[in-house]
Amino acid sequence: MSSSLKRLASVERGESVVIEVVGAAGAHGLRLRELGFARGRKVRVLETHDPMLCVVDQARVGLARELAEGILVQ
Amino acid sequence: MSAVLVDAASNIRRIAVAGNPNSGKTTLFNALTGLRQKVANYPGVTVEKREGTLRGYGDVTLLDLPGAYSLSVQSPDERIPRDVLLGRMADTPRPDGVTIVVDASNLGRNLYFATQIIELGLPSLIALNMTDRAASGGTPVDAAALARGLGVPVVSTVGHQTRGVDELARAIAAMDRARPPQRHWRLPxxxxxxxxxxxxxxxxxxxxxxxxxxxxxxxxxxxxxxxxxxxxxxxxxxxxxxxxxxxxxxxxxxxxxxxxxxxxxxxYTVINDLVDRVAPRGVAAGRAAALSDRIDRIVTHRIGGWIVFVAIMVAMFLAIFLWAEPLMGAIETGQGWLQGVVRAALPEGALRDLLADGLIGGVGSVVVFLPQICLLFLFIALLEQSGYMARGAFLMHKLMTRVGLHGKSFIPLLSSFACAIPGIMSTRMIENRRDRFTTILISPLMSCSARLPVYLTIIAVVFGGNVWLQTAVICSMYLLGVVAALLIARLLKRTLLKGPPPTFIMELPPYQLPQAGAVLRTMWERSSQFLTGAGTTIVAICIVLWALAYFPRDADGARLAAAQHSAAMAEASMEDADTLAVRLAEIENERIGRQLRQSYLGRIGHAIEPAVEPLGFDWKIGVGVLASFAAREVFVGTMGMLFSVGESQDDGGQLRSRMRADVWSDGPRIGRPIYTVPTGVAIMVFYVLCCQCASTIAVVRRETQSWRWPAFMFAYMTVLAYAGALLVYQAGTRLSG
CATH class of the missing domain: 1.10.150 (DNA polymerase; domain 1)
Incomplete structure (x- = not known):
């Protein structure tokens, strides 16, 4: 299972994934979780440039690629 | 012990209204309270505190808490919802209960905030807001199951539709004071x-x-x-x-x-289970969400997005300048008419002049910008409420991080092209204090509409009639302001307001059609804030300026003018009425010019001449610049006074030709023209870079809650302006020999 983990930043445009690990520490990690980037939630990637554009739980959220690097999904 | 505190004196209950941003909270709050709302600021921060009486229930006051995703505190403004609900906020007693607006289309994240609030032990009520996004095709969320799961009552509403609102108002009025809710989940x-x-x-x-x-x-x-x-x-x-x-x-x-x-x-584990129970088939995405997806495919696209962005900005600025012009003309005409009425009604003397020139002139100089400011606020409200503003910040972010700012900073900077005051007020949405203060400190470098008359006058004097050259010069002045602002931002973020470049995490709300009522209300609230905030300062300064130019009175000059006046009248023949009128106007202008030269303002001008001379400025420009420190829009009027051109009949041409003809009356450059290209450009550069606006300083004082920042801003901009003008003039004169 862990072999199929990848970074949210490397997800293709239009792809849907499930969040496994939110790696960002401290304030950013908390902010991400509050906006719905928490373990077990589905994310769809709309735009892959920086900042990225994702849909989490029907909400569109823009987030910096450096944060998406720390989020592991499958 | 019960947490409920009842206002003993009045028996009025205070219920807070909380919710995620874009959950429909503000719309519901407006529907619940109607138009009678009290808007103030929380002490120490610039977050609006909005209160209103619950419609139909005079004994219930609603308090609109700022929208938030959670009760965690990462910036000073974010502590308000938490501290109000805990009763830790000065001047705001702990509410007797809380109504939590929950967006049914984004249940998981909204319940995260809702459960945090419920656990603070205040009697709670959920307003399950079924926006059209969630409600298409029936009610997908089981409100009764949600109420059981959370242990608090749930009322379904649909945005601003009356049926749900009446029911919600009833439920708020009937909120159970006795039973504080409890956490319904456990940790290991x-x-x-x-x-x-x-x-x-x-x-x-x-x-x-x-x-x-x-x-x-x-x-x-x-x-x-x-x-x-x-x-x-x-x-x-x-x-x-x-x-x-x-x-x-x-x-x-x-x-x-x-x-x-x-x-x-x-x-989240508990919330996910609950969401599965109350909306087992998942919440339907709805047509609006699908539409938002399609719009975003263009608007947030890396190329298409920029085309849309530039088109919107160009359209907005064209509209602001074009549509405001007739209204501004009308205001100026009205002001002239009013001054005429006052002059006719009152006996000659200081009181009449104070009212007509000081007060009406002063108020007029502020009110004349109102059309532009109203239009600007109208467009900003439209961009905000349609959901586009967040897309603008999203697009601009990459560019803004190069100077250490957040994408959101583009919105205040954009507004500052019209006027820095609304721009600085709109920095409130930037969470990080350092990013916010940096944006405030660079906003006045954007060329505002008050600088335009200065540029136009000087360009006409020194560059003559070549339209292409004039346009190029104006554009470079705007560009100079932007470049200076970005460089200063970069410098500030590395020194005084040192901090890492902000990381972008921002919700882009679904697109929606703005509601006319809400847009106009926002526009009016902000415009009237500008009028009362900036207006009072400008009026006060205009009166002081008027007094400095008015006193001491030049009795000799007045006698001389009176003698010339009667002589001209006596010499004139009947068929020569036009010549007489011109001659009388000349006499009056000479008298005004003489008065001004020997007034306190004129004396100050001569005193500062040595300081401005290295910039290529003579004492008249010095006075114009000095007077502009109150409000830069007085420059052209002051030059008009100094060149003895009555403002009323000035179409610009007369002033410009007199300025062009002006020569140095002493010093090494005696007899040479004052308004050369280096001097003209130095004046414009000075106006681009200088913070000549008392209202801006007053607003910065209010927004930063300290005199330190406005003092710093004034100091750095003055130094920058002086250095810039000095460089331009000295380099320019050497290059041109």
């Missing part, structure tokens, strides 16, 4: 033990009412890394910090390193 037993002990200690020390301490303990543990990482402004008493530290030590002995993550994940 060992962790739970630590949390409970911490909650008991918090209650024993009286940090918060006992019912709130369970929720507060969780918040403190969730926040333990976030709070310290920002500006350190979330200050708890040492005893609370001690409890937090010992709880964290205890937990790490249990092998738990990140209690924050543990709590958030546990909360």
């Amino acid at each position: 037993p060992a962790v739970e033990g630590v949390v409970q002990r911490m909650a008991d200690s918090l209650a024993d020390q009286g940090v918060a009412p006992r019912d709130a301490c369970d929720g507060l303990a969780l918040l403190l543990l969730t926040d333990h890394r976030g709070a310290a990482s920002q500006d350190g402004e979330d200050v708890w008493p040492a005893a609370v910090e001690g409890l937090r530290a010992s709880a964290i030590t205890e937990l790490s002995r249990l092998g738990i390193d990140d209690v924050s993550e543990l709590i958030v994940d546990a909360r």
Whole structure:
């Protein structure tokens, strides 16, 4: 299972994934979780440039690629 | 012990209204309270405090809390919802209950915030807002099951539609004061033990009412890394910090390193289960969400997005300048008419001149910008409420981070091209204090509409009639302001307001059709704030300026003018009425010019001449620049006075030809023209870079809650302007020989 983990930043445009690990520490990690980037939630990637554009739980959220690097999904 | 506090004197109950941004909270709040709202600021921060009486229930006051995603505190403004609900906010007693607006189309994230609030122990009520996004095809969320799961009543509403609102108002009025809600989920037993002990200690020390301490303990543990990482402004008493530290030590002995993550994940696990129960088929995406997806495919696209962005900006500025012009003309005509009425009605003397020139002239110089400012606020409200503004910030972010700012900073900077005051007011949406202050400090470098008349006058004097050259010069002045602002931002973010470039995490709300009522209301609230805030300062300064130019009176000059006047009248023949009128106007202008030269303002001008001479300015330009420190729009009027051109009949041409003909009357350059290209460009560069606007300084004082920042801004901009003008003039004269 862990072999199929990848970074949210490397997800293709239009792809849907499930969040496994939110790696960002401290304030950013908390902010991400509050906006719905928490373990077990589905994310769809709309735009892959920086900042990225994702849909989490029907909400569109823009987030910096450096944060998406720390989020592991499958 | 009950947490309910009833206002003993009036028996009025105060209910807070909380919710995520874009949950429809503001729309519901407006529908519940109607138009009678009280808007103030929370002490110490610039977050609006909005209160209103619940329609149909005079004994219930609603308090609109700022929208938030959680009760965690990462910036000073974010502590308001938490501190109000805990009763820790100065001037705001703890509410008797809280209504939580929950967006049904985004249930999971909204319930995250809702459960945090419920755990603070205030009587709670959920307003399950079925926006059209969620409600298409029936009610997908089982409100009764949600109420059972959360242990608090749930009322369904649909945006601003009356049926749901009436029911919600009834439910708010009937809120149960006696039974504070409780947390309905548990952490692993060992962790739970630590949390409970911490909650008991918090209650024993009286940090918060006992019912709130369970929720507060969780918040403190969730926040333990976030709070310290920002500006350190979330200050708890040492005893609370001690409890937090010992709880964290205890937990790490249990092998738990990140209690924050543990709590958030546990909360989400419970919420996910609840969402599966109340909306087993998932919440239907609805047509609006699909439409938002399609719009975003263009608007946030890396190429298409920029085309849309530039088109919107160009259209907005064209509209502001074109549509405002006739209205501004009308205001100027009205002002002239009013001055005429006052002059005709009052006897000659200082009082008449004060009213007509000082007061009406002063008020007029502010009111004339109102059409532009109203239009600007109208467009900003439209961009905000349609959902586009967040897309603008999203697109601009990459560019803005190069100077250490957040994408959101583009909105205040954009507004500042019309006027820095609304621009600075709109920095409130930037969470990080350092990013916000940096944006405030560079906003006045954007060329505002008050600078345009200065540019136009000087360009016409020194560059003649070549339209292409004129346009190029104006564009480079605008560009100079932008470049200076970005460089200063970069410098500030590396020195005084040092901090990492902000990281972009921002929700882009679904697109929606703005509601006319809400747009106009926002526009009017902001415009009237500008009028009262800026207006009073400008009027006061115009009166002082008028007095400096008016006193001491030049009795000799007045006698001379009176003698010339009667002589001209006596010489004139009947068929020569036009010549007489011209001659009389000349006499009057000469008298005004003489008066001004020997007034306090004129004397000051001569005193400062040595200081401005290296910039290529003579004493008249010095006076114009000095007077402009109150408000730069007075420059052209002051030059008109100094060149003895009556403002009333000035179409610009007469002033410009006199300025062009002006020569140095003493010094090494005697007899040579004053308004050369280097001098003209130096004047414009000075106006681009200088903070000549008392109202801006007053607004910065209000927004930063200190005199330190406006003083710093004034100092750095003055130095920059002087250095810039000096460089341009000295280099220019040497190059041109």
